[in-house]
Amino acid sequence: MQNKIYICDVFEFLEKLPNACIDLAIVDPPYNLKIAKWDSFKNENEFLEFSYKWMELMLLKMKPNGSFYIFNTPYNCALFINFLKDKKLNFNNFITWYKKDGLSYAKTKYVNNQESILFYAMSKKYYFNADEIRIPYESESRIKHAAKKGILKNGKRWYPNEKGKLCPDVWQISSLRHTNKINGKTMKQNHPSPKPKEMIERMIKASSKENDLILDLFAGTGVVSLMAKKLNRNFIGCESNIEYLNKNLRDDLCLKL
Helix, strand or coil: CCCEEEECCHHHHHHHCCCCCEEEEEECCCCCCCCCHHHCCCCHHHHHHHHHHHHHHHHHHEEEEEEEEEEECHHHHHHHHHHHCCCCCEEEEEEEEECCCCCCCCCCCCCCCEEEEEEEECCCCCCCCHHHHCECCCCHHHHHHHHHHCEEECCEEECCCCCCECCCCEEECCCHHHHCCECCECCCCCCCCCCCHHHHHHHHHHHCCCCCEEEECCCCCCHHHHHHHHCCCEEEEEECCHHHCCHHHHHHCEEEC
């Protein structure tokens, strides 16, 4: 049943999902950072076995022209790429999310201030709407001038797009931990690693059309499902802990498998 989040084990959920039914998957899985019980594994091998298992099952559920995003640490994403390289997929981007988080604990290495996002498509024939996710130009005065007279580039006059510039693969979006501070203090959140709505909206607008079906694995707060609903897409997802979910989803859109 579409437009529901199932409270269940991810493997049980994926095994019951029909094959080749998903247009877009946005997956925020465990990182093995031990931030909660569900994110803790005995060792790296156990974590990778778990990760590769859900990936294998997820790929079966994707349509031939579908695409997917996977969040994780840069290191884990490098391992995921190595696993996926023989799957006959279309690798698109290794996106860097600059979180502007303000954390500065490391003194024996460079401070971690990013997460990574892998963007893949099942084949070279996939949907991507670059114009829908354009971002503002950085130099307002230069762009204002260029809008009137253009800028000479390679013998041709270039005029800025009124919607902004094309979106790069480095995303400067503040984490919710940073933006939800009250009087400068970090507040405890219902989920330890929620993702910003702005970022999820960008993925959905770029990689799906209205009425497409979006897969929300490891749903957490359910932000993927909420944004899919807001943008007139269908969704289906799973989460093992109902307490993490946004109250609107918890009351109206949850089912036990």
